[in-house]
Amino acid sequence: MVSRLEEQIRELRAALEDAAEGICRLDGAGRIVTVNRAFSRLFGIPADQAPGRAWEALLIEEERAAARADLASAAGRLERERTGVRSDGTTFPLQLIAVPLAGGGRPGSNGHYLYVHDLSDRKRMENQLIFAGRMAAVGTLAAGVAHEINNPLAYIVANIDFARSQINSVASRLSRAAVGGGPAHVLDETGEALTEARQGAERVRNIVRDLRVFARGDDDQSGPVSVRRVLDSSLNIAWNEIRHRARLVKDYGEMPLVEANESRLGQVFLNLLLNAAHAIPEGEAERNELRVTTRTDAQGRAVLEVRDTGMGIPPENRERIFDPFFTTKPVGEGTGLGLWICHGIVSALGGEVTVESEIGRGSTFRVTLPPALMDAPATFSTPTIPEVEARGARLLVVDDEPMILGALRRSLGGDYNVTCVGDGRRALERLRAGERFDVILCDLMMPELTGMDLYAELERIAPDQAGRMVFVSGGAFTPRAREFLERVPNARVEKPIDFQNLRLLLRNLSH
Numbered sequence: 001m002v003s004r005l006e007e008q009i010r011e012l013r014a015a016l017e018d019a020a021e022g023i024c025r026l027d028g029a030g031r032i033v034t035v036n037r038a039f040s041r042l043f044g045i046p047a048d049q050a051p052g053r054a055w056e057a058l059l060i061e062e063e064r065a066a067a068r069a070d071l072a073s074a075a076g077r078l079e080r081e082r083t084g085v086r087s088d089g090t091t092f093p094l095q096l097i098a099v100p101l102a103g104g105g106r107p108g109s110n111g112h113y114l115y116v117h118d119l120s121d122r123k124r125m126e127n128q129l130i131f132a133g134r135m136a137a138v139g140t141l142a143a144g145v146a147h148e149i150n151n152p153l154a155y156i157v158a159n160i161d162f163a164r165s166q167i168n169s170v171a172s173r174l175s176r177a178a179v180g181g182g183p184a185h186v187l188d189e190t191g192e193a194l195t196e197a198r199q200g201a202e203r204v205r206n207i208v209r210d211l212r213v214f215a216r217g218d219d220d221q222s223g224p225v226s227v228r229r230v231l232d233s234s235l236n237i238a239w240n241e242i243r244h245r246a247r248l249v250k251d252y253g254e255m256p257l258v259e260a261n262e263s264r265l266g267q268v269f270l271n272l273l274l275n276a277a278h279a280i281p282e283g284e285a286e287r288n289e290l291r292v293t294t295r296t297d298a299q300g301r302a303v304l305e306v307r308d309t310g311m312g313i314p315p316e317n318r319e320r321i322f323d324p325f326f327t328t329k330p331v332g333e334g335t336g337l338g339l340w341i342c343h344g345i346v347s348a349l350g351g352e353v354t355v356e357s358e359i360g361r362g363s364t365f366r367v368t369l370p371p372a373l374m375d376a377p378a379t380f381s382t383p384t385i386p387e388v389e390a391r392g393a394r395l396l397v398v399d400d401e402p403m404i405l406g407a408l409r410r411s412l413g414g415d416y417n418v419t420c421v422g423d424g425r426r427a428l429e430r431l432r433a434g435e436r437f438d439v440i441l442c443d444l445m446m447p448e449l450t451g452m453d454l455y456a457e458l459e460r461i462a463p464d465q466a467g468r469m470v471f472v473s474g475g476a477f478t479p480r481a482r483e484f485l486e487r488v489p490n491a492r493v494e495k496p497i498d499f500q501n502l503r504l505l506l507r508n509l510s511h
């Protein structure tokens with residue numbers, strides 16, 4: 001009978017010893033009596049050195065008093081999330097369950113059983129989700145904002161250009177009539193104001209372009225990418241963080257295109273630039289330098305360096321900065337995922353990230369990427385459109401945004417015979433009825449009948465007219481739109497429309 005009981009106790013003990021959770025028995029004074037294997041592994045304390053220790057010393061200093069109070073006051077089972085300290089001083093999140101031992105007196109006066117579960121993996125996953133969510137949110141937001149700004153910007157620019165050209169022609173007529181003084185002066189001033197307004201609009205256009213680099217976050221497309229262009233976009237986005245801290249020096253040498261995804265590459269550069277900026281205290285911009293260098297190495301690879309004159313990285317951290325969650329920034333300011341992600345993205349492209357650093361003098365991060373294999377360039381295929389007389393060429397503009405139509409009519413009306421319609425259906429009606437155009441400038445995405453639908457219809461009923469379509473797109477492509485644009489040879493124009501380029505394109509198309 002006794003030996004049966006002993007056997008059961010032995011079995012139970014073995015089961016506890018091998019449990020995956022850390023288990024520990026405490027006496028009534030909160031001192032450790034025994035621990036199982038998992039417990040000693042979790043905290044890095046050999047099982048024979050555990051007994052006699054005060055259990056709360058296994059938690060970080062700040063949590064000890066509260067943890068002690070918890071055990072003293074709890075009448076039953078208690079569950080908490082706390083931060084454990086390993087014997088090497090590193091910390092980890094843990095879940096703690098304390099169960100008072102049965103017996104006489106106050107609960108727990110006989111001691112407790114503690115069950116400890118390591119939450120590191122779960123926290124890591126949670127953080128990763130938060131980070132991924134943040135990136136996705138930024139991407140979606142940027143795409144939305146860029147898209148919303150594009151249309152109004154297009155007609156702001158077009159109308160300013162129109163007003164400027166009107167003013168110029170009035171001014172030259174006035175000067176020919178030699179009416180000096182008042183009106184000419186007013187016209188000069190107005191022309192200047194418009195020129196400044198145009199410059200402002202140009203800056204907004206650049207911001208939108210930069211945003212779009214980051215907006216394509218969930219888009220896996222990769223292709224030959226200009227590192228310098230992506231770098232410039234990243235610099236613009238980071239500029240607010242840089243300008244109070246350092247002079248920016250661009251040292252751009254020749255470098256090959258690389259095969260990459262723009263937004264991923266943008267993420268890499270942005271993080272390197274922000275890290276460099278954050279290594280320099282604010283307010284000493286004149287005494288500090290952030291230098292970005294591009295060049296080609298002996299093997300023909302693209303090399304980009306971000307060099308700062310910031311605080312540098314201590315040698316003991318150098319091995320760890322690429323680890324996920326390693327950060328020296330305060331909680332809430334850095335996730336410690338930046339360099340880890342950079343490393344992941346660059347490695348996937350067959351490249352590498354290296355670092356050199358000296359305490360107090362600064363750091364240099366170097367990204368090396370293999371050159372793109374350039375066998376299929378032609379992103380813009382040459383459209384095949386028969387020659388026609390440019391002046392008076394008939395131009396059909398299809399766009400569901402009335403202001404865009406107005407701006408296009410005004411700015412192109414002088415050179416072309418422009419017909420504007422507000423939706424694809426109406427365009428189709430006119431073409432069905434037999435009207436013909438030299439160029440059809442058509443918005444790709446419209447409610448009801450899209451530019452793609454119109455193209456498909458025209459291919460059937462008037463293939464010649466389908467070939468004369470030029471697609472205007474807002475940049476936020478649906479998979480269908482992307483597939484479509486890859487398939488058809490027609491020329492395309494991106495919003496915000498650059499009217500100078502558009503005019504060139506139209507001249508080429510209609511010549």
Ligand SMILES: Nc1ncnc2c1ncn2[C@@H]1O[C@H](COP(=O)(O)OP(=O)(O)OP(=O)(O)O)[C@@H](O)[C@H]1O
Nearest residue numbers: 275276279312321327328329334335336337338339
């Ligand atoms: N240019 C630099 N100068 C000095 N220290 C740097 C530099 N770049 C990175 N570090 C160090 O490497 C750590 C990890 O960088 P990483 O980009 O991975 O994360 P983070 O910048 O802390 O957080 P997040 O990128 O989420 O903002 C930083 O906390 C910092 O200690």
Ligand SMILES: [Mg+2]
Nearest residue numbers: 271275338339
């Ligand atoms: Mg960072």
